[in-house]
Amino acid sequence: MTILPADLRKVSVFQHATDDDLKLLLERSILRSIEEGGFFFFQGDPAKYLYVLVAGRAKLMQSSTAGQQVNLRTISEWQMFGALGAVRADAIYPATAQALEASTALAIESAFWREMMQTRPHLSFDLMQLMTGYIQEMQERYRELATEKVERRIARSILRLTAQLGLKNADGNIELALTRQDLAEMSGTTIFTASRVLAEWERNGLVETGRERVVLCKPHSLVQIAEELDES
Amino acid sequence: MTILPADLRKVSVFQHATDDDLKLLLERSILRSIEEGGFFFFQGDPAKYLYVLVAGRAKLMQSSTAGQQVNLRTISEWQMFGALGAVRADAIYPATAQALEASTALAIESAFWREMMQTRPHLSFDLMQLMTGYIQEMQERYRELATEKVERRIARSILRLTAQLGLKNADGNIELALTRQDLAEMSGTTIFTASRVLAEWERNGLVETGRERVVLCKPHSLVQIAEELDES
DNA sequence: CGAACAATTGATCCTCATCAAACCTTGTGG
C-alpha cells in the first residue's frame, strides 16, 4: 500500500499543513499492519508513536485493573489516534487500541511530531481542535451515563456511530457492523441488556438485526428515543 | 484586588510565558466578581471569554435538557476554565460555571487569546497539556461510572478532590467543604445514597461528617475502598 | 424564634446485572 501526501490532507489535524510538511511526515513514518483482533498499543505502554488509521477499523478502550473495559471510541480511516501520549515526552497511552478488522496505520514518532508542532502553530491548533471535540464528547457521554437510562444510551451510541461512519446500503437504510458486545461496551451496559433492547426495537420495526449487524429502518424514531424528554 | 503579572505564572498554561506576555494578558483582561451561587457563564452561551480563577472556588457542571446535572470538576485558585470555547471562533461553552463561594476571576477575551497562541507555540503547547489531562480524567471517570459501584465512586471522588484542594486542619486530618448534593453530582448518584455511604463510613471511623463538611480520619482506608479489587 | 436549607432515615419499587442454558450463524475440515 502506498500513501500519498495528498491523502494525509484528509486527516483533520493535517488539513492546514503544507505539502512539504506532509511529505516530511510520510518519510519519517512507518506503516504498521495489524490483523483482526490485534493491538496497535496497550494502555500503559510508553507512547512512542501516534497513529493515523489508513485502512480498516479500530477501537479505543480503557480497562480497569479488574479487567472490565469500556469503549471510548471507534476509529475509522484517516482518523488520528494515540495522540494524547504525543504531547509530553514521558507519556504513556491512556487506552488500548485494538483492530476490529485487518487494519493498517501510519505510525509517526511522537518525538518527531512534537518537534514539528513547535514550529508550526497550525498543527498544534488543529490538534487542539480535535482534543476539545473529545473532551466535549466525553463530558456528554459522562453525563448520559450518570443520568440516563439504558435504552436511551444505546440509541445515542448507535446514532453517534452512524454519524461517524454509517453507510447507507442498497435500500437506503443505514447499516452498521457491530457486535452486541461492542454496543454494550459503548453504552455502558451488558450484552444481555443490549440484546433485549434491540429485540424490542426490532419488534417495533425500528431496526433489523443480525449477527454482528444492525440496520436502522427508522432513524428518526431512534433520534426520538435518544432526545425525547422523559415521558414519565 | 490587584493581580500582578507574576501571579499569573501560577497558572499552568502560563508557566512558560514571558513577563511581557503576562503583562499584556493582564492589560487586556478584566476582573469579574461573582457572589456565592452566581454564574460565570452558562452552558450554551457563546464563549467570548476564558477565565482564570483568582479567588474563591467554583464548579463546572453539565446539565441535560431535562435539567439533571453532573459535576465535571471543581475549580480552585489559579486554574483556568472556560478554555474549551476559546479554541474556535464560533464556540459555545459546553458547561456551566457556578461560584461555590464569593469568587473573582480574570476574564480574557477568547479572540485575543487565540491571537496570542498563534505566535507563541508554548502557550498552545501548555494548553494542550492541560487538555490531555482533562481527557484522561474524563475517560477514567467514564470507565468508573460504567464499571464500578457507588461506594467506590464516592471514595474516588473524595480522593480526587483532596488531591486537588484538600487542606489539613489542626488535627492533621483532611477536611473538605462540600454538600451531599455536590458529592452526589460528582459521583453520579443521589444525595440519599451519598448520605448513606458517608453514614456507614462514619460508623466505621473512616470519616467525620457535618453540614457541608467531610473530614477524612483514615485516608488510607478510603484509598483501599477506591482501589481494592472486588473481593466478591 | 422561625424560616430556609442541609442531611438523615425508612419503606418501596424498578431497572439492570447476573447466571445458566439453549439457540443461531459462520467457517472449517473430513
Added chain:
DNA sequence: CCACAAGGTTTGATGAGGATCAATTGTTCG
C-alpha cells in the same frame, strides 16, 4: 456436502443495588 466447533446471540429466572418518595431531624442565620 455434511458435521462439528467456535463464537455470537437470545431468552428466562432471579436478585441486588440504588433510585425514588415522604417524613423527620438537624443546622445556620436573620
